[in-house]
Amino acid sequence: MPPTVGASIDIGSNSVHLLVAQVADHEIEPLADESVFLGLGATVAAEALLGPDARAALIDALRTYVDTARTLGAAAVTLVGTEPLRRAGDGRTLVREVLSALGLPLHVVTHEEEALLTVVGVMAGRPVAHETLVVDLGGGSSEFCVVGPDGPPRAAGLRLGSARLTDRLAAHDPPTAEELYEMLVEARRLVDQAPDARPREIVAVGGTASNLVKVIRFGRSRRVLTRDGTAKGLALLAAEPAELAALRHAIKPARARILPAGAVIVDAILRRYGVDSMRVSEAGIREGAILARAHAGTAWRDRLPDLAHGWRA
Secondary structure, three states: OOOEEEEEEEEOOOEEEEEEEEEEOOEEEEEEEEEEEOOHHHHHHHHOOOHHHHHHHHHHHHHHHHHHHHHOOOOEEEEEEOHHHHHOOOHHHHHHHHHHHHOOOEEEOOHHHHHHHHHHHHHOOOOOOOOEEEEEEOOOOEEEEEEOOOOOOEEEEEOOOHHHHHHHHOOOOOOOHHHHHHHHHHHHHHHOOOOOOOOOEEEEEOHHHHHHHHHHOOOOOOOEEEHHHHHHHHHHHOOOOHHHHHHHHOOOHHHHHHHHHHHHHHHHHHHHHOOOEEEEOOOOHHHHHHHHHHHHHHHHHHHHHHHHOOOOO
């Protein structure tokens, strides 16, 4: 495959995130990686819709990112909407407004499609050698995808995310011991609904996982989350308000506020599947969207189950 430049914009519950990258031999070389925290999930949770102000702010952010992508030579810009847009009562209105304003389709993907895109991003076309669980830990939902050498991928989405759990059960900053316990009970209850599997490896993607690594400070050479390390990170985050935790660990205050819930979710997943650690990958849905579009063109949504198994020899 000759080198191309592609871009994807992921609209999530917490942030809107742009990735522009060169794709050569199915490998991605980032050219721009930016995000803005809009908190759309909280807006939808409170109002059941985005509303005209939030839609306008989102379209402004998308316009800026599309301009950046085109300036860097992106031939294709793929817009992907996830949990907040799936739930927003005015989601279809937003899709029409984005098409009118930017001339680009906004793909509001299902839980399954989101999970498959994440697998494509993590595996980057490599064939799957053993049963693997890929988990995208989001603010409003978490997507689980079990993929192995044989059989179709099994994907499911849970309405379990760091922002959603915090909004529902944590009124204090930092959360109290009682609130942490309530979040843990709820996280374990929901994770029990995830696909049954005996994965040899778990790979976590998303801001929850990557920011927990920063808190635990394993360093770049060991991007893993263990049960003990996650417990250590949770204890650190529960010991001080989000503003102080953000300064101490070089993370955004809004992220620090919801990260204790993220640690609780990670612990629930490790216990559910009986493993001691999960690998943290920087690649995810944005890389998957770029690779899927580069490999399958505009039919990428129809090809996702096949692409998740890999296409490289």
